[in-house]
Amino acid sequence: MTKIPDIEEDLLACIQCGYCNAVCPTYEEFKWESASPRGKIYFLKRFYFLNIIEKFIKNHEYKQGFVKSLYICAGCGACNKICPVRIELSHRWEELKEWLFFEGYAPMENHKPLLERVRGVKNPYNEPIPNRTNWVPEDVKLSTNPEILYFVGCTESYRRQEIASATARILQKADVEFTILGTFEQCCGSPLLRTGQTDIVKEVLMPQNIENMKKVGIETVVTACSGCFQTLTNDYPRVLGPLPFEVLHISQYIKRLLDEEKIQFEKEFEKKVTYHDPCHLGRHVGVFEEPRRLLTAVPGVEFVEMPRNRMGSRCCGAGGGFKIAFNDKATVIASKRVKEAVDTEAECIITTCPFCKTNLTHGAEIMENGIPTYDLMELVLKVL
Amino acid sequence: MSSDLYKKIKDIVGEDYVTESEFERFFYSRDVSPIPTELQEKWGTVPDIVARPKNAQEVSKIMAVASQNKIPIIPRGGASWWLGGSVPYKGGIVLDLTSMNNLIDMDENNLTITVDCGVTWKEIEDVLERHSYFLGTRPGSAASATVGGWISTGGVGIGSYKYGSVGDLVRSLEVVLPSGEIIQTQNKDLAGHGSGYNLNRLFIGSEGTLGVITKATLKIIPRHEAGPYHVSYAFSELSGCAEAIKKVVSSRLLPHHIAFGDKRHFMFLASMGKPVPDGEIVLCITLEGEKGIIDYGLKKLDEEFTSTGGCMKCCDGKSHEECEECTIEFRGSRINVYPVPGEIFVGLNRFEEALSKIYDLFDEMGLQAGVIGSMVDRRTTMIMPYYIQEQKESGTFMEFHRRLGELALSVGGRRVGLGLFFSSSLSHIHDEGSVAVMRAIKRCIDPGNILNPGKTVGGFDLFASLNDKKG
Numbered sequence: 001m002t003k004i005p006d007i008e009e010d011l012l013a014c015i016q017c018g019y020c021n022a023v024c025p026t027y028e029e030f031k032w033e034s035a036s037p038r039g040k041i042y043f044l045k046r047f048y049f050l051n052i053i054e055k056f057i058k059n060h061e062y063k064q065g066f067v068k069s070l071y072i073c074a075g076c077g078a079c080n081k082i083c084p085v086r087i088e089l090s091h092r093w094e095e096l097k098e099w100l101f102f103e104g105y106a107p108m109e110n111h112k113p114l115l116e117r118v119r120g121v122k123n124p125y126n127e128p129i130p131n132r133t134n135w136v137p138e139d140v141k142l143s144t145n146p147e148i149l150y151f152v153g154c155t156e157s158y159r160r161q162e163i164a165s166a167t168a169r170i171l172q173k174a175d176v177e178f179t180i181l182g183t184f185e186q187c188c189g190s191p192l193l194r195t196g197q198t199d200i201v202k203e204v205l206m207p208q209n210i211e212n213m214k215k216v217g218i219e220t221v222v223t224a225c226s227g228c229f230q231t232l233t234n235d236y237p238r239v240l241g242p243l244p245f246e247v248l249h250i251s252q253y254i255k256r257l258l259d260e261e262k263i264q265f266e267k268e269f270e271k272k273v274t275y276h277d278p279c280h281l282g283r284h285v286g287v288f289e290e291p292r293r294l295l296t297a298v299p300g301v302e303f304v305e306m307p308r309n310r311m312g313s314r315c316c317g318a319g320g321g322f323k324i325a326f327n328d329k330a331t332v333i334a335s336k337r338v339k340e341a342v343d344t345e346a347e348c349i350i351t352t353c354p355f356c357k358t359n360l361t362h363g364a365e366i367m368e369n370g371i372p373t374y375d376l377m378e379l380v381l382k383v384l
Numbered sequence: 385m386s387s388d389l390y391k392k393i394k395d396i397v398g399e400d401y402v403t404e405s406e407f408e409r410f411f412y413s414r415d416v417s418p419i420p421t422e423l424q425e426k427w428g429t430v431p432d433i434v435a436r437p438k439n440a441q442e443v444s445k446i447m448a449v450a451s452q453n454k455i456p457i458i459p460r461g462g463a464s465w466w467l468g469g470s471v472p473y474k475g476g477i478v479l480d481l482t483s484m485n486n487l488i489d490m491d492e493n494n495l496t497i498t499v500d501c502g503v504t505w506k507e508i509e510d511v512l513e514r515h516s517y518f519l520g521t522r523p524g525s526a527a528s529a530t531v532g533g534w535i536s537t538g539g540v541g542i543g544s545y546k547y548g549s550v551g552d553l554v555r556s557l558e559v560v561l562p563s564g565e566i567i568q569t570q571n572k573d574l575a576g577h578g579s580g581y582n583l584n585r586l587f588i589g590s591e592g593t594l595g596v597i598t599k600a601t602l603k604i605i606p607r608h609e610a611g612p613y614h615v616s617y618a619f620s621e622l623s624g625c626a627e628a629i630k631k632v633v634s635s636r637l638l639p640h641h642i643a644f645g646d647k648r649h650f651m652f653l654a655s656m657g658k659p660v661p662d663g664e665i666v667l668c669i670t671l672e673g674e675k676g677i678i679d680y681g682l683k684k685l686d687e688e689f690t691s692t693g694g695c696m697k698c699c700d701g702k703s704h705e706e707c708e709e710c711t712i713e714f715r716g717s718r719i720n721v722y723p724v725p726g727e728i729f730v731g732l733n734r735f736e737e738a739l740s741k742i743y744d745l746f747d748e749m750g751l752q753a754g755v756i757g758s759m760v761d762r763r764t765t766m767i768m769p770y771y772i773q774e775q776k777e778s779g780t781f782m783e784f785h786r787r788l789g790e791l792a793l794s795v796g797g798r799r800v801g802l803g804l805f806f807s808s809s810l811s812h813i814h815d816e817g818s819v820a821v822m823r824a825i826k827r828c829i830d831p832g833n834i835l836n837p838g839k840t841v842g843g844f845d846l847f848a849s850l851n852d853k854k855g
Contacts, residue, residue: 012722016416018464018528022504031436031483032403033411042411046421065407082527307514 004052005095011048013085014041020079020089025315025336026072026322029329034065035072037079037089043069044096053103063105070097071108074330075194075320076279081311090320097196110325111195119200122186123154133182135161140168143177148253149218149245150180151209151232153225153354154187160354166377167224167250173384174263178222184212190231195321202239210236214244224250224377226353227319230280249281251352251376255290258297267383268300274346275303276337276360276373277313278353291352291376298383304344314340316351318359334363338370349373389453393435393477396445401436401483409434412478417466417805418722418781427804428474431458436483440558440566440598443479447596447834448564450477456837457562459592461533462504464525466725467803469537469591473838481532484598490515494573496555498601501532508602517604520547532597537801538589540760542670546640547605549760551588558599559587562830572601586825591803592836594829611672612640615685617694618663624693625665626735631688632669633732633762637681641670642759646739648746649754652772661697724781725770726788730797735765738795742769745787749780766800804838808845 020037021027027036034043043066047055056063070093079089100106117126135157136142150171156164171178186209189201213221223229232247248256257263275295281287288310296303308314317323317333338360341349348371351357357373364370386394386404393402403409413419413430424430432455437443450457456476463470472478485502488511495517499508505519505526512518521543523529534541535557540549547553556570569583570576576584587595619625625644632642646665654660667689671681686696730738739755746753746769753771760766769788773780782805789799789809798813799806811819819841826833826841838844 015722016414016463017525018462019525021462022506022528031480032408032434033480034408039411042414046410059406061405061407065405307510 003099004048005092005099007044007092007095008048010087010092011041011045014038014045014087015085016042017084019082019084023078023082024073025076025078025317025333026074026326026329029326029332030072034069037073040066040069040093041087041089053105056105067100067106068108070100070106071111071195071321071325073320074279074315074317074322074333076315077283078279078312078315081283094194094196098198099196101196101198107195107197107321108325111197111321114191114195114321114324115197115199118187118189118192118205123158124187124191125154125158127154127158129183132157132185133180135164136180137165137168140165140172142179144179145177146179146216146218147177148220148222149213149216150178151188151213151221151223151225151228152180152185153223153228155227155354155358156225157185160357160375163224163354163357163375163377166375166381170254170263170377170381170384173381174257176257176262179216181209181212181216185209188228188231189235190227191321191324193231193235194319195324206236206239210240210243219245220253221245221247222250222253223247224352224354224375226278226281227355230284233285249285249287249290249352251281251291251294252287254380255293258294263384265298265380265383269298269379269383270300271347272302272304272345273348273350273379274306274341274344275309276306276316276341276349276351276356277310278351278356279313279315279319281352282313283311291350294376294380295350298379304346306340306344308340316356316359316363318355323355323359330359331362331366334359335367335370336363338363338367338373342369342371347371350376350379352376387432389449389455389477390433392449393433393446396449397435397437397442401438402433404433412460412480413471415463415465415468415470417468418724419468419471420781429468429471430475431472431478432475433477434480435477436480438483440560443560443596443598444564444566446477446479447560447562450834451562451564451832454832454834457596457835459532459536459596459836461502461530461536462525462528463533464528465533465537465801465803467801467805469801469803469836469839470533471804473804473842473844476834476837479596481596481598482530485530487599490517490604495604496572496601497604498572498599499531501530501596501598501600503531505529505531505534512604513607516607518607519543519553519602520605521550521553523550531600531602535588535597535600536590536592540766540800542641542643542758545642545759545761546638551585553602554584554588554600555603556601557584557587557597559583559595559597561595562832562835566598567595591801591840593826593840593842594835596835608672609675610678611670613671613678613681614668615671615682616661616666616668616697617685617689618661618666618697619692619694620663621693622664622736622739625667626732627692628667628689628694629732629735629759629765631692632685633759635684635688637684638673639669639681640672641668643668643670644755644757646755649756652752652754663695666697667694723770723772724784725768726785727766727768727800728788728792728797729760729800730765730767730792730795732759732763732765734795734797735767738765738767738791738797741791741795742767742788745769745784745791746771749784749787751780751784802840804842807838807840807842810841810843 033039077090114124189205229249317330323330360373390404458472458478460470482502484500487500489498523534523541556572650660751771755769757767
């Protein structure tokens with residue numbers, strides 16, 4: 001048996017005040033105490049010092065209930081920030097999911113194909129490896145002597161290709177010599193880490209991705225996916241130690257180009273827009289200002305904030321494997337976020353994450369007066 | 385196999401809003417207080433059913449079913465209290481009212497805000513702030529405490545010194561009675577004076593034993609021009625601090641909040657790397673009001689405090705460490721420990737005496753502990769001694785609270801709140817006649833004793849039952 005993560009200190013520190021419940025978007029959709037951050041801690045408080053597995057074996061209802069409860073979390077981290085005793089709740093759930101995965105009790109059924117697919121074709125969408133570069137537009141020329149590497153990620157390679165092609169075209173227009181890993185690129189591991197299926201992530205995906213990046217011989221890796229960005233920034237160094245190159249989110253890199261006047265926003269975009277902070281980019285890494293700087297630098301843009309922004313931003317509901325397991329609830333969470341944007345009278349939402357774009361778009365579809373969501377790169381390309 | 389009762393409740397609220405699963409019910413068997421597992425079983429704190437009604441009509445129908453079948457109903461808000469007020473005693477139906485959280489209706493003409501009972505105080509504050517209003521008083525746990533919950537505990541909080549308790553915020557309540565009838569306690573747009581019995585005050589602080597509060601209309605106040613501005617002073621003697629508080633309360637100055645924390649409290653925080661102010665006790669004052677009040681207040685406080693041996697610690701007005709640590713008391717729980725709080729009211733004239741008895745209690749029980757507190761009005765001190773305990777030895781909890789209650793009585797004070805744990809204290813706090821009136825009211829409104837039985841006026845001596853167990 002693997003060892004249960006050492007969470008004793010957190011369990012003792014938690015006073016069950018319930019501040020976490022008040023900010024949890026996924027609890028809000030279930031509303032049962034078991035689904036809340038406080039509830040999860042309570043369960044653990046009660047059984048940690050006994051034997052959770054023993055309880056599971058004796059009681060099927062407890063097993064099903066608690067495993068599901070752990071997955072009622074989009075990993076947004078709002079709870080971590082409000083906790084008066086600073087428990088990193090969402091990270092603890094990841095560790096517990098990992099433990100239960102190795103014990104054979106996790107993940108949920110819907111998550112299981114992710115691992116099989118990533119093992120097989122290196123992406124969670126079960127798409128053929130050779131198709132990974134299908135998105136590359138004919139007019140984009142990859143450099144043989146690159147300054148930077150663009151890590152595309154599975155979602156932009158196979159699903160949100162418009163973000164990938166916009167990103168590539170922007171880099172090309174700015175005369176940045178760049179390349180991609182192409183068919184050597186593999187899933188960064190994020191969907192597996194978030195659902196506890198860390199199996200091949202630490203031994204295979206992480207080292208191989210880094211090895212392939214090193215071979216390109218660059219000093220900077222950029223990505224336009226907030227999920228990949230968080231994983232490369234937070235999870236990779238945790239396992240592998242410091243990386244031999246800097247990892248930037250594309251918004252940070254474009255901001256740099258803008259400051260160095262290597263790129264100019266010439267055309268106008270005359271719309272009222274708001275910005276949705278992806279949790280993985282914002283709360284988890286702390287990149288809040290660069291996307292806003294880019295947006296406000298676009299001629300014609302009238303920028304307006306939603307009341308909940310930056311560290312206090314509201315999750316779209318897509319993360320942590322939550323949308324995979326509870327798609328309907330995730331869509332409702334997204335529609336609530338779109339409503340916040342509509343209330344600012346913005347005409348569209350700009351974000352910087354393919355998952356947020358997908359889920360907010362789904363959210364807008366199930367409501368009246370929904371507004372569209374675009375990736376920041378799509379907007380930037382329009383105004384160059 | 386689902387029970388008949390479950391089916392009846394399901395017909396009222398719908399399948400997604402009721403459960404009798406063993407797994408789920410377990411989560412509703414406690415509030416903030418660490419009730420030991422064996423006592424949870426002995427007292428029956430796990431409910432038979434949990435229901436999440438969406439409106440007063442559903443609450444009313446559930447109440448009718450419960451009355452008919454003599455099933456206890458336990459209303460539950462944010463469950464951030466620690467006296468077991470929202471946990472069952474011998475099972476029953478827990479009403480999780482946090483799903484009733486949609487309505488937040490501000491009425492600028494009548495200067496009120498009408499809200500559903502499951503809305504948190506923080507949510508109300510956020511709405512009011514956008515329109516430059518506020519409530520005056522807030523619970524320390526505003527982020528999770530619900531409207532219905534805090535009203536039911538009759539709570540005091542930050543700002544009570546100037547604006548009173550939660551009861552002083554209430555204009556009118558919508559309440560579902562055990563009969564199922566839904567009443568509106570007052571005219572929502574007018575003061576209730578001179579209109580017969582004040583039913584607001586009957587339900588405020590009734591701890592869910594007389595009715596389920598489903599909506600509240602609260603008075604709102606235009607935001608102050610200046611402040612909040614925080615200033616703190618350290619005192620090397622408790623007597624100096626008591627003297628300083630006496631000077632403030634008998635002066636014309638009306639601060640928003642007066643809080644204190646003792647040396648033990650700050651020493652405890654020091655083990656987490658926080659700075660310890662010199663002195664035995666630190667006094668934190670929050671000023672707010674019309675323009676000019678800050679300057680006047682700072683000058684006045686400095687005169688009074690330096691003359692009683694106070695030493696200014698911080699006066700930049702920001703919500704600084706000492707002040708935060710005195711009001712958001714449980715920051716301290718980060719070092720592998722669990723702070724267990726107590727709460728008593730003591731007259732300011734016996735403040736020092738109470739503190740010294742509290743220190744004796746700490747020493748006798750061998751507790752690592754500290755004291756924080758605040759002034760509730762010009763005369764009443766709320767002292768909140770807390771101790772640090774290892775989670776596993778939760779038996780100390782009952783002894784500490786029993787002795788703290790006795791201690792309070794011995795200095796002319798009392799414990800704050802009764803809930804499940806201390807309903808037997810009712811007769812120590814009030815005279816016989818008053819207790820009889822309270823029980824008569826309970827019998828009149830809730831003849832079947834279905835609403836939160838065992839709480840407040842229940843009169844069970846849980847400590848006696850503990851002693852039985854030991855014997």
